[in-house]
Amino acid sequence: LIDVRNLTSLQVDALKEVGNIGAGHAATSLSQLVGKEIMIKAPRLNILPLKEVQRVIKDPQALMVGIYLSLEGNLSGSVLLLFPYDDALSLVDMLMGRNVGSTKALSPLDESALKEVGSILTCSYLNAIAQLIGAPLIPSVPGLAFDMAEAMIDLILIELGEAVDYVLVIETEFTEASRKITGEFMLFPNPGSLQAVLETLGVSNL
Amino acid sequence: MSEVVNVEIAEMKIGHNPDVLVTSALGSCIGITLYDPALKIGGLAHIMLPETKMAKEGANPAKFADTAIEAMLEGMIKLGAKHSRIEAKIIGGARMFSSASSNPLLDIGTRNVAAAKHVLHRKRIRLVAEDTGEDYARCIEFSCFSGKVKVRSLKRGEKEL
Numbered sequence: 016l017i018d019v020r021n022l023t024s025l026q027v028d029a030l031k032e033v034g035n036i037g038a039g040h041a042a043t044s045l046s047q048l049v050g051k052e053i054m055i056k057a058p059r060l061n062i063l064p065l066k067e068v069q070r071v072i073k074d075p076q077a078l079m080v081g082i083y084l085s086l087e088g089n090l091s092g093s094v095l096l097l098f099p100y101d102d103a104l105s106l107v108d109m110l111m112g113r114n115v116g117s118t119k120a121l122s123p124l125d126e127s128a129l130k131e132v133g134s135i136l137t138c139s140y141l142n143a144i145a146q147l148i149g150a151p152l153i154p155s156v157p158g159l160a161f162d163m164a165e166a167m168i169d170l171i172l173i174e175l176g177e178a179v180d181y182v183l184v185i186e187t188e189f190t191e192a193s194r195k196i197t198g199e200f201m202l203f204p205n206p207g208s209l210q211a212v213l214e215t216l217g218v219s220n221l
Numbered sequence: 222m223s224e225v226v227n228v229e230i231a232e233m234k235i236g237h238n239p240d241v242l243v244t245s246a247l248g249s250c251i252g253i254t255l256y257d258p259a260l261k262i263g264g265l266a267h268i269m270l271p272e273t274k275m276a277k278e279g280a281n282p283a284k285f286a287d288t289a290i291e292a293m294l295e296g297m298i299k300l301g302a303k304h305s306r307i308e309a310k311i312i313g314g315a316r317m318f319s320s321a322s323s324n325p326l327l328d329i330g331t332r333n334v335a336a337a338k339h340v341l342h343r344k345r346i347r348l349v350a351e352d353t354g355e356d357y358a359r360c361i362e363f364s365c366f367s368g369k370v371k372v373r374s375l376k377r378g379e380k381e382l
Contacts, residue, residue, distance in 0.1 A: 069246065170249050180281065182284055
């Protein structure tokens with residue numbers, strides 16, 4: 016099992032690049048879904064003790080919509096996609112072709128639509144990585160929550176924390192051109208699967 | 222002056238009157254409070270998983286319901302608390318994500334609550350209140366002065382246990 020604290024700067028850069036390529040594809044998919052330009056920031060890679068991971072979120076106790084998927088295949092781990100609640104409402108408006116601002120609360124259909132967005136973005140992200148590492152990556156059925164983001168991350172920490180005390184997270188922030196939607200895409204690779212990924216990227220010994 | 226003591230995920234702290242032990246954003250994790258009302262000594266653990274056997278050796282005891290309760294009990298008794306007076310409350314253990322997935326991880330909250338209850342029963346500690354399960358996150362403030370636990374949530378407002 017890789018201790019994420021021992022990753023070299025070259026390995027960190029390689030993983031960031033993986034995140035960058037994945038996020039670029041996810042942004043293109045989101046752009047096609049809503050018919051607007053989507054911008055992404057350079058991905059941030061954090062290696063943190065369990066109790067500090069929740070601090071990665073800008074506003075940990077604000078009401079957010081979270082879409083969670085677990086990953087299987089050559090890269091196992093979790094994905095959490097976060098939108099501020101109001102931004103999720105705007106996203107639903109754009110998806111459904113309604114005027115932005117008309118949705119005030121999420122209906123079950125809206126929730127399904129958001130889960131579907133989560134699936135599509137995650138698949139785009141993963142497909143890009145899968146091509147890079149030459150192996151398929153499979154996301155689970157998505158789950159949706161709206162609540163404090165801090166309390167959504169605890170599920171991911173539970174999964175990873177069984178084996179480790181330090182967690183690696185690759186996070187990319189994206190924004191729709193009119194700034195009605197901002198979101199965060201967070202990938203938590205399982206340390207057990209990092210070795211294989213670093214090997215296929217050719218940086219396992221660098 | 223009461224001191225506010227923050228308990229992070231996989232941490233456990235013991236306080237005296239008038240300390241207030243707080244932990245934020247319990248999703249599937251649970252908060253377990255132990256309290257000796259005579260001495261006004263209280264403990265709060267923010268645990269992640271049901272049992273130590275799920276972990277490697279040398280693991281942090283505050284991650285797991287069984288070892289966290291044991292360590293907290295031991296620490297409180299060292300400070301003079303009496304086992305027979307100690308009462309417990311459990312908060313959290315929600316299922317945060319609605320999903321058609323059969324991933325057992327999504328139900329870890331339920332298993333955490335069950336494990337905590339089992340350990341309390343085995344240790345003969347009375348469970349006097351709980352606010353557990355459902356689908357929402359909770360933040361708690363546990364007063365070592367009153368033994369009361371204030372539970373805050375975005376979805377259901379505030380309540381006191």
